[in-house]
Amino acid sequence: MGGSPGDLQQAYARRGICRASNSPSVFSRRRGAAVPVVSVKTGGCPEDCAYCPQSAHYETGVERQPLLSFNHVIKTAREARDHGVTRFCMGAAWRQVSDGPEFDAVLEMVRGVSALGLEVCCTLGMLNESQARRLAEAGLHAYNHNLDTSAEFYGQIITTRTYEDRLRTIEHVRKAGITVCCGGIIGMGESDKDRIGLLHQLSTLNPHPESVPINLLARVEGTPLGNAEPLDPFILVRTIATARILMPASRIRLSAGRRSLSREASALCFMAGANSIFVGEKLLTVPNPSRDEDDELLEDLDLRPLPHA
Ligand code: SF4
Numbered sequence: 001m002g003g004s005p006g007d008l009q010q011a012y013a014r015r016g017i018c019r020a021s022n023s024p025s026v027f028s029r030r031r032g033a034a035v036p037v038v039s040v041k042t043g044g045c046p047e048d049c050a051y052c053p054q055s056a057h058y059e060t061g062v063e064r065q066p067l068l069s070f071n072h073v074i075k076t077a078r079e080a081r082d083h084g085v086t087r088f089c090m091g092a093a094w095r096q097v098s099d100g101p102e103f104d105a106v107l108e109m110v111r112g113v114s115a116l117g118l119e120v121c122c123t124l125g126m127l128n129e130s131q132a133r134r135l136a137e138a139g140l141h142a143y144n145h146n147l148d149t150s151a152e153f154y155g156q157i158i159t160t161r162t163y164e165d166r167l168r169t170i171e172h173v174r175k176a177g178i179t180v181c182c183g184g185i186i187g188m189g190e191s192d193k194d195r196i197g198l199l200h201q202l203s204t205l206n207p208h209p210e211s212v213p214i215n216l217l218a219r220v221e222g223t224p225l226g227n228a229e230p231l232d233p234f235i236l237v238r239t240i241a242t243a244r245i246l247m248p249a250s251r252i253r254l255s256a257g258r259r260s261l262s263r264e265a266s267a268l269c270f271m272a273g274a275n276s277i278f279v280g281e282k283l284l285t286v287p288n289p290s291r292d293e294d295d296e297l298l299e300d301l302d303l304r305p306l307p308h309a
Pocket of ligand 1: 045046047048049052053054055056092093094095125
């Protein structure tokens with residue numbers, strides 16, 4: 001123990017500083033993941049989620065669009081794969097999955113995207129056990145179903161389905177052997193206590209969700225939260241850091257709301273432990289940074305896509 005001041009000066013020679021600044025413990029070669037999310041059926045949702053431009057309860061100018069064709073989805077997925085992504089997420093603005101031709105068409109899409117060698121994720125609303133099983137059989141890798149916020153604050157955001165409904169869908173997904181993508185949204189007027197409540201709920205799911213999207217509210221005109229007070233980005237950073245500590249093996253996904261973040265705030269989110277982003281011009285219907293902006297940011301931070309997102 002104990003070197004002279006001269007020894008310490010040796011340790012901080014220029015080459016050493018250069019190595020330290022490029023070491024994995026700072027930024028270099030850290031692994032991240034980039035996941036595109038495509039809305040395969042848009043708008044007209046009967047739920048009343050106060051943040052959502054796709055809810056039929058609000059006038060937000062989102063154009064309704066019926067289920068996309070198989071060919072359209074496969075073409076989009078192939079382009080995404082050729083751009084280097086390994087996971088592809090499809091969302092439909094449904095309250096719940098209904099058995100019938102539309103669900104059959106989604107199952108076909110899952111098979112088709114999976115055959116391209118991509119991990120497939122879906123978010124389709126509530127599911128029962130047999131629907132979860134059919135999705136698993138079609139090759140679905142992950143199912144997204146967010147808890148949104150704490151159980152206590154939830155009733156101020158959604159009244160058309162319960163927190164328990166959400167937990168039940170997550171249970172069905174888990175039971176079918178599909179990995180769980182489950183997170184929440186901050187900046188909806190919730191308190192610190194609610195953010196802690198959400199993280200507590202997520203981190204007491206057993207096992208932890210493999211993927212935890214942390215969304216910053218994207219304020220959309222026409223929704224009840226269109227004029228919500230902007231959240232201090234440091235709260236987002238803190239929430240991500242806490243999620244990282246609580247769920248060390250989960251992929252923490254920096255999700256909606258990235259457009260309102262500065263490059264510095266986005267970088268802080270990665271330093272705090274986020275290791276994935278959703279990419280594409282739109283995250284379902286909400287604008288997202290462009291592909292070029294994302295490529296530049298990831299390049300600057302020396303983040304590389306993971307072989308499996
Ligand atoms: S978040 Fe999903 S369930 Fe809620 S209104 Fe939007 S599309 Fe419907």
